[in-house]
Amino acid sequence: MALSQKEIEDLINSVIKKSETDMKPQIAKPRLRVYDFRRPDKFSKDHLRGAQLLFDNFSRQLTSYFSALFRMAIHVGVNSVDQITYQEFAKGLANPCCVGVVTWGDLPSNMLVSLGMKVALPMLDRLCGGGGNPPGISRSLTEIELAMSKRVAQSMVDIFRDTLRECRIDAKDLLVSSMEVNPLFVQQALPPNDMVLSVSVGIRFGSQSGTVEFCLPYTLLEPVLPALSASRWFSRGGNVEEDKGREETVSEALEDIEVPLSCRLGGTVLAVQDLLSLEPGDTIDLSAPKDGYAIIYVFGKPKFLAKVGRIGTRLAARIVAVAENGEEDPIL
Known part of the structure; x- marks a missing residue:
């Protein structure tokens, strides 16, 4: 059955109107939520x-x-x-x-x-x-x-x-x-x-x-x-800057801590009988060479090698090297 001219025009107009409607932007409706002004949320x-x-x-x-x-x-x-x-x-x-x-x-x-x-x-x-x-x-x-x-x-x-x-x-x-x-x-x-x-x-x-x-x-x-x-x-464990700052703070706090330090010239081994018979004026061989190094101990651990001398009327030790691992007094 053939369409009349008027029916053809009405069909074309309806298609055009539908296309125009589809092309209009869809405006999203705002999402509303209840808000109590007397007790606002302060903590997320x-x-x-x-x-x-x-x-x-x-x-x-x-x-x-x-x-x-x-x-x-x-x-x-x-x-x-x-x-x-x-x-x-x-x-x-x-x-x-x-x-x-x-x-x-x-x-x-x-x-x-x-x-x-x-x-x-x-x-x-x-x-x-x-x-x-x-x-x-x-x-x-x-x-x-x-x-x-x-x-x-x-x-x-x-x-x-x-x-x-x-x-x-x-x-x-x-x-x-x-x-x-x-x-x-x-x-x-x-x-x-x-x-x-x-x-x-x-x-x-x-x-x-x-x-x-x-x-x-x-x-x-x-x-x-x-x-x-x-x-x-x-x-918190992966922040490099904060960790670095914390290390600097700890280092600054450690700077004022006093540590025990001693200088040992040498040592020897004595029998108990010899130890009991020691008197003022006795000489003990420390088994250390005259031109050898003294050992500087920090917290009882050997840390430096030093030369012994004098500053005025006081004995002194000048550090010349860092003690290597195992460089301890052989007597001890």
């Missing part, structure tokens, strides 16, 4: 992974330290690493609590270390000579127990400081300034909407289990955030 996923690795290392060191301190098997492991508001962290504190306020040099914010009472009281009981058993009732800490818990918290902070140094973060001024037992006092430490890194570390202490909570404000970590990235952990 890479920072959270880096913090996980940091506290995994810290937990291993703390396990060894606590096991030796309390003389019993203790396991420490990371439960969670999250970013939350400080208000959420403070609401999670029990009453009574055991919270250490930690200062970090001149930085504007403080770090908090919260010892769960389920493990704090058994730990203190163990330190006082007990079996590490929990009390029958929940109670606050006495002044003596508070002082002891401050020492425990400081030891944990010292281990955390050493862990930070492995990331090349200077944390030499970490100090537990005070201990708080009332959560109301702790709530005033930071603005409620400030974002913090909350790390929960689980502790299994004998038959007891509890947690230690770390609260690290963003304002405290902001200067060191680049060092907390997970990629930094995996690449």
Whole structure:
């Protein structure tokens, strides 16, 4: 059946319109996601992974330290690493609590270390000579127990400081300034909407289990955030420039260390009978040639050959060569 002229024109127009539609650029629709302005994300996923690795290392060191301190098997492991508001962290504190306020040099914010009472009281009981058993009732800490818990918290902070140094973060001024037992006092430490890194570390202490909570404000970590990235952990061994700088630092520190140095002219072997009969005025043959070399020892090891002489009224030795391997006193 033949098409009319009008049908042919309509068919051509429909093909042209379809071609024009296909040639129009496809504009991608914007991807939207929910954003809470009251609790903005301050820590990236890479920072959270880096913090996980940091506290995994810290937990291993703390396990060894606590096991030796309390003389019993203790396991420490990371439960969670999250970013939350400080208000959420403070609401999670029990009453009574055991919270250490930690200062970090001149930085504007403080770090908090919260010892769960389920493990704090058994730990203190163990330190006082007990079996590490929990009390029958929940109670606050006495002044003596508070002082002891401050020492425990400081030891944990010292281990955390050493862990930070492995990331090349200077944390030499970490100090537990005070201990708080009332959560109301702790709530005033930071603005409620400030974002913090909350790390929960689980502790299994004998038959007891509890947690230690770390609260690290963003304002405290902001200067060191680049060092907390997970990629930094995996690449820290291959940075030639940093390794060279570390070697220079170690070399500079070694320059002021004093080492024992001695100069030996020679030696001989005596029978015990001859040794016991020695008197002032006796002469001992050192079995060394008159024009031979003395040996300079460093840390008891032969390092240099020297000529013996005088400088004024004092004996002196002038180094003439480096001692080769095995160039020791044959008597010795």
